[in-house]
Amino acid sequence: MTSRQMVLGMQFSGGYGAEPGAWRLPGANLNSYTDMDQFVRYAQAAERGKVQLLFIADTPVLDMDLDHQAPHHMIDPMLLLTVLARETERIGLVTTASTTFSEPYNLARQFKALDVISHGRAGWNAVTTSDPAAAANFGATIPPRAEKYERAHEVIQIVQALWGSWEKDALLLDVENKRYADMDKIQPVNLQGKHVASRGPLPIPPSEQGQPVIFQAGGGSYGLEIAGRYASGVYANPYTVEDARAQREALRDAAKRAGRDPDEVKMLAGFMPTIAASRQAALERRRFLDEVVDLHQRVRYLGAMIGLPLGPDRLDEPLTAEQLADAVPSPHDPRSARALEVARQGWTLRDVIAHGVIDYHPVVAGTAADVADHMQEWFEAGACDGFSIALDGFHDGFDAFSDQVVPILQERGLFHEDYEGSTLRDHLGAPEQYGLDPRVTKPARS
Template identity: 70%
Template sequence: MTTPQMLLAIQIANGYGAQPGAWRMPGVDPSGYTDMDVLVRHAQAAERGKIQLVFLADTPALTVDLEREAPQMAVDPLVVLTSMARGTERIGLVATASTTLNEPYTIARQFKALDVASHGRAGWNAVPTSSPAAAANHGLALPPRAEKYERAHEVVQIVQALWGSWERAAWVRDVAGGRFADTSKIRPVDLQGRHVASRGPLPIPPSEQGQPVVFQAGGGGNGLEVAARYASGVYANPFSIEEGRAHRTALRAAAERVGRDPDEVELFAGFMPSVASSRRAALDRRRRLDEVVDLDQRVTYLGAMLGLRLGAEQLDEPLTDQQLAAARPSPGDPRAPHTLEIAREGWSLRDVLAHGVIDYHPVVPGTAADVADHMQQWFEAGACDGFSLAIDVHADGIDAFVDQVVPLLQERGLFHRDYEGATLRDHLGAPDQYGLDPRLAGAAHASS
């Protein structure tokens, strides 16, 4: 029996890194936000490490204070991924496109065009939008949550129907006979839902993998249902092994309920490694990255997580014995128990924050072995099928992960040594699909 191996996605968006201060670090091109050559080099480094896919999250709105921070999102995910497609050969290319803000024909056209341009390496992260600012940029107000997810089901189904509207055998290319395509195999979809519709067809032939792979990122029962029905990869943000295991178990059970093989749906847990020669060196690296953020505000937030009143005057001191005795992790914040564990080790509050205790994914600052140990523990505990890596600084952090962590994972039999195929479906072990999934036809939300 083959030993299971983890899957790896890497988040590359703004050309700098996952931390707000990445744009100021040594060796970073401060113009990397708009320089496609920089972004392509990062993708090439990830491909050298045999990482299965690049992932570009996207919120189409300004989400940071540009006075001190670089934008978190790419200038445009599809433009960046198309540039990466031309500079790479194997790595998968996945981006978010909102099911709330986009029409299905636009999504279908853009992602299938990327799929044929990349020879079958494209994936679409299908998620509703929760940002009022992003909705306002499209002249819209956010609908109620239930309506957003009802629309999401319709959009995914119409997109997949459009992808399959140019049948596999339709492209004849008979030069001598003067026949470009068999139009009997390129037909409208004529789908109409409550929220969206499309006539079709989509005049783009299949790629080497047929059509793009669907991903999903979102919580709650509504998000779980979208993931269970359509997704091959799911991005999640668990902060503990127990939380990850519960999410993965629920996801697999939901997929089985709708008639899919649960092994078809892979859970990627968000993870933020900072690789250095020692834990102290990694913390110093992250302290430098923290120079652009408001640490006074973060100390106050840290106090709220632990049920303590903390101020900036204690930044370079550890919690006192009295504070540790009084500390109570916030029951509403899944990060709080780990935060208290770090504080009990005696670090200054500045170093506690440098451990990434209030970041949006678990953080491991330390050696390559420290990072690999964390990944092995989570993977072998069934908390995930792999990881979505948010590297602190792309310029040197991707190389550090590829050159130091990946070999350890390979030696331990946890990660493959080379790509087993050429397409994103190959990388994920995702089953062939062209058009709608016939197993879900009886549960369609959109109808002709």
């Protein structure tokens, strides 16, 4: 039994699941992409499992070939979370919004409105945009990296200042004295940066948690600085325990440099479970999911990962003893060692790929206990503070995780039995903050 417990977030991607073929799964509602009732059901299932937050990753672009695959992003994250705010009670509601192509006043207003509507459960994943196709949707191009992050610092600071533009006791609602609010306590922020500016104030009072919680999901030194200065939750993409430990330690060091307590920043490692009654059933499910992807391209990519020239003609055969003797995992791809490990177990190339060795997060295809084992191993190794769960299919995955995996984690003392509070800050153990954080005093990198 450990006193330290996981923070769990469940990802929403498109309407069907994290895997491109999720829309074809038996039992899936084919209208899920636009059916808000489906998302309400998923959110309520996650809340039943006491999961701390829902997370929508978003890039403002159509980036999928819709001939065989469903859209990867939601129809509109803020509208969806507003629907979910009215149909849930405790679970946090977090989505991505770009600092590169969004104005700080709009961001501040939308997220604080969601925070008030949800009674203090909103979070903003503040990220820059790197996709040229997304930039083209705004009639723009991607600015240089340093400029993107310089703007990001300005946007976040102005948003936080706008969130605090009402003092906490500004709203009076004094019927007898005919005073709705104290305008002396609702002031413009008048902030001007190199890239963005805002006068303020917002027309919105504080929520039960004061203001939304900031998350971050960028990589590299610039993203690390953003996370260390502002974020209470960070989405990370490590593939091994060793890499995860290093990322978490770098994050904690960045928080210290910014003058913050590193325990305030929770790193959530990406994880893609497929939950089934047996490992064989889970593998068969993933083979079905792979029917819509280009397996010919994937087998060639698998070959590059392990140093072998592989083609689609051998897709349903295992590697030969000679090939296994020559195989070497690529030092440039952290997934390669796992790919070779699975190949050495004698699986066909199709099944090696079905094990998820090319997916962008670690994959466990197996029973609920198998999934819980992976999570326990990483958590107890200090590789993360919790997980961002990308379920392969939503229609049965949310129920399976909440009803099968969560009880195992609870029995092992790794996950809480119930929500300890009512706001997202409560769920994360994040400190109270209203407006800018006064501890973050050093200038951001220019």
